[in-house]
Amino acid sequence: MRIKPAVITMLAMTLCLVGPMPATASRADQDQKPENGDIAFGRVDPAIDGFSLWTADSDGSHQRRLTKDQANFSDWAPDGDRIAFDFIDDAGVHIATIEPDGRNRKALxxxxxxQECPKWSPDGKSIVYDAFPFGQPTFSVSIWIMLADGSSPKQLTRNALDVEPVFSPDGTRIAFGRITGDSPEGQLEAIYVINSDGTGLHQVVPPRPGLEHPDWSPDGRSITFNIEPENTKAPDYGSILAVHPDGSRLRVIQPRTPDLKFFKAVWSPDGRKLLSGCFDTHARIDRICVVAPSRRITVVVDGPQGVNFPSWGADD
Structure with a gap:
């Protein structure tokens, strides 16, 4: 039950390394790195026919359920004090924040x-997301930014199919996916970057089949993404790739294995590991794994109903 952003589901209805992990930052940067804290993820609940939001220690222990309704993508505030997430209600998909213990939920x-796929700015003052209204005459999806309390929303892109934005570590730029069409190998998606004020839009990765779920490494040197695990016709399906923000040095940093295919990889706050969905090809179920340097893989969250939507917070 691997769920895509609601926009991609709607789009489907309307359109019927080689080498080591990326280098970490300099020693001076490492001295300022945040420590890794808890993780968040979605766990399937058959009673609500979807995922609810959970947190756990970074090794998967002490799991705690935060929501009773359907919740999908999540992201931790830089200080680890709140989690932004999207949830489903009768009016569509919306964004809220909640404390890691499940208290003080606030709709934004x-x-x-x-309105979905929220990501915090590095200073914790803003949240970027993708959105579209119901009933628009020509279907499009845009990147938006708002203050962390939900006020002052501003549209950054228009007249395209733009999804899953994420801030650069310095907060000046935003990377996102742009869905451009279909091919015999599957849906085509590119990666674009835009300045956080809406200027300077440019393409970083040309459209390729199965591309999805971009993230920006904490050292600023790489934008990562995966190739859809189900799309066996797409080159590098089920693998995690990285590219420099200028579009150079595109490479595989974690290839699929005979046992696991990877999706929705996000960086640890210290930039040394990735937290990723990992499809177990034998059990035929989604798990959540930590991918460490030298491609050491550890399953940290499991479950008979399946899990998804990983995010990793800093230790507050």
Whole structure:
């Protein structure tokens, strides 16, 4: 039950390394790195026919359920004090924040339609997301930014199919996926970067089949993404790739293995590991894994109903 962003589901309806992990930052940068804290993820609950939001220690222990309703993508505030997530209600998909113990939930968006895939700015003052209203005459999806309390929303892109934005570590730029069409190998998606004020839009990775789920490494040197595990016709399916923000040195940093295919990889706050969905090809179920340097893989979250949507917070 691997769920894509609601926008991609809607789009489907309308359109019927080689080498080591990326280098870590300099010693001076490492001295300022945050420590890795807890993780968040979605766990399937058959009673709600979807995922609820959970947290756990970084090794998967002490799992705690935060929501009773359907919740999908999540992201931790830089200080680890709150989690932004998207949830489903009768009016569409919206964004809220919640404390890691499940208290003080606050809805940030409410407009009819979809507002999803929230990501915090590095200073914790803003949240970027993708959105579209219901009933638009020509279907499009845009990148938006708002203050962390949900106020002052601003549209950054228009007239395209733009999804899953993420800030650069310095907060000046935003990377996102742009869905461009279909091919015999599957849906085509590119990676674009735009300045956080809406200027300077440019393409970093040309459209390729199965591309999805971009993230920006904490040292700023790489934008990572995966190739859809189900799409066996796409080159590098089930693998995690990285590219420099200028579009150079595109490479595989974690290839699929005979046992695991990877998806929705996100960086640890210290930039030394990746937390990734990992499809177990034998058990035929999604798990969550930590990918460490030298491609050491550890399953940290398991479950008979399946898990998804990993995110990793800093230790507050």
């Amino acid at each position: 968006t409410a407009a009819p339609g979809v």
